[in-house]
Amino acid sequence: MDLQLAGTNVLVTGAGQGLGLAIGQAFVAEGANVSFLYNSSKDGAEAAASAARTAGLKAIAVGADLRDRASVEAAVAATAEAIGPIQVLVNNAAATQSKPFFETTEEDWAPQIDVTVGGTIRISHIVSKQMADNGGGNIINLMGDSGRVGESRLLVTAATRSSTIGLTKSLAKEMARHNIRANAVAIALVQTENLDEHTGAADDERMKKMLSMYPLRRLGRPDDVTPMILLLASPLSSWTTGQVIAVNGGYSMV
Numbered sequence: 237m238d239l240q241l242a243g244t245n246v247l248v249t250g251a252g253q254g255l256g257l258a259i260g261q262a263f264v265a266e267g268a269n270v271s272f273l274y275n276s277s278k279d280g281a282e283a284a285a286s287a288a289r290t291a292g293l294k295a296i297a298v299g300a301d302l303r304d305r306a307s308v309e310a311a312v313a314a315t316a317e318a319i320g321p322i323q324v325l326v327n328n329a330a331a332t333q334s335k336p337f338f339e340t341t342e343e344d345w346a347p348q349i350d351v352t353v354g355g356t357i358r359i360s361h362i363v364s365k366q367m368a369d370n371g372g373g374n375i376i377n378l379m380g381d382s383g384r385v386g387e388s389r390l391l392v393t394a395a396t397r398s399s400t401i402g403l404t405k406s407l408a409k410e411m412a413r414h415n416i417r418a419n420a421v422a423i424a425l426v427q428t429e430n431l432d433e434h435t436g437a438a439d440d441e442r443m444k445k446m447l448s449m450y451p452l453r454r455l456g457r458p459d460d461v462t463p464m465i466l467l468l469a470s471p472l473s474s475w476t477t478g479q480v481i482a483v484n485g486g487y488s489m490v
Contacts, residue, residue, distance in 0.1 A: 239470040242267030245294075245320045246469070247312070249302065249359065250329030251284070252277025254428035255378070258458035259326055259465055260284055266466060269294035271315035271322070275301060275329065294319040302329055302355025305362075312362050321370040324469045325363045327356045327377045327400075332393045345392045352396035357403060364411055372415025376468050377404050381424045384480070385488045401480055408478030417477040419468045424484035426456040451486035460485075 246263045250256035252274030260272045261284055270288055272281035274297065281297035288295035296318035300311035315322060331351040333344055360375060367373030382390045383397025400420055407418035425446065447453050464483050467473055482488065 237472075239266055239466055239472060241466065241470055244268040244323050244469070245271075245315075246324040246326065247271040247273060247315050247322045247363065248326040248328055249273045249355075250275070252279070252281035252297070254430055255423075255426055255458050255461060256326075256328040257281070257284055258428075259328060259462055261287075262459075262462035262466055263324075263469070264288045264291065264293060264295070267293065268324075269319040271295070271311075271319055272297045273300055273311055273315075273329075275299065302359060303350045305358055308355075308359050308362055312359070312366065316366070322363050322366055322373065323370075324374045324376070325360065325367075326465060326469075327360065327375070329355060330378070330380075330396070332380070332390070334389045334393075336389055337391045340392065348392050348396050352393075353399045356400065360403070360407065364407070364414075364416055367416050368411070368414035373417075374469055375404075375407060375411075375416065375418040376465055377418070377420040378465075379420055379422050379480075381422050381482065381484050381488050384422055384482070385490060404480065405478045412477065417474070419473075419477060420480045421461065421464055421468070422480055422482045422484065423461055424450070424456060424487035426458060426461060428458065449487055454485065456483070456485055 246268045248256055248260040251260040251272035257280050260270045263270050272285050274281040285295040285297040298311045298314045301307045331347040377400045379397045379400040382394035383400060386394055404418050404420040461483050
């Protein structure tokens with residue numbers, strides 16, 4: 237199926253590693269021009285952008301701190317200069333922490349709130365204005381399933397992720413007049429290079445316990461998630477907005 241994404245200008249946040257990198261590469265495979273926005277994973281973003289340019293596409297790796305408006309504005313401007321006006325924004329970047337709530341401090345909470353909530357709102361505010369000026373666009377927000385169903389040890393992360401739902405639905409309602417769609421994709425655990433660091437999944441017993449919560453008895457892979465994002469970005473989904481779609485191996489069914 238041709239998703240009609242060739243030549244589309246896409247900005248993906250948190251795109252220097254893990255799922256964000258895979259999302260950017262999936263758009264490249266569809267012939268899209270991609271801005272790989274990163275905070276600390278410069279090497280991965282630059283390698284991906286270089287590969288895209290070698291394939292004859294427009295691409296850029298651009299660093300930004302989503303907590304700082306000037307930094308985000310500069311990254312958006314650099315993206316527009318390199319690949320053209322942004323038509324698709326994929327908000328993937330987030331800060332998370334697994335820790336018993338009583339052991340957390342406000343210092344633990346701050347980066348999760350500042351990046352996942354503030355950062356997502358900030359870049360959406362800047363990019364949606366550009367989209368409106370250029371005839372429309374498409375915003376896709378990634379979120380963890382903890383924001384829909386709650387999860388122990390992830391109280392602050394779940395709170396920040398749940399904010400994505402309200403933002404997505406509100407964007408969809410207010411921005412429709414500007415021909416801008418907004419949807420969210422809720423995911424459970426996806427196997428990336430950082431999985432063990434965040435979950436302790438390298439331990440066999442821990443892994444067995446985690447897998448028992450998934451009816452499909454496996455964790456996700458990036459290529460389980462990217463097709464849904466591509467479809468939502470496609471003109472083929474032009475009548476889909478304000479939705480939260482779960483891609484989670486059956487971890488939750490609400």
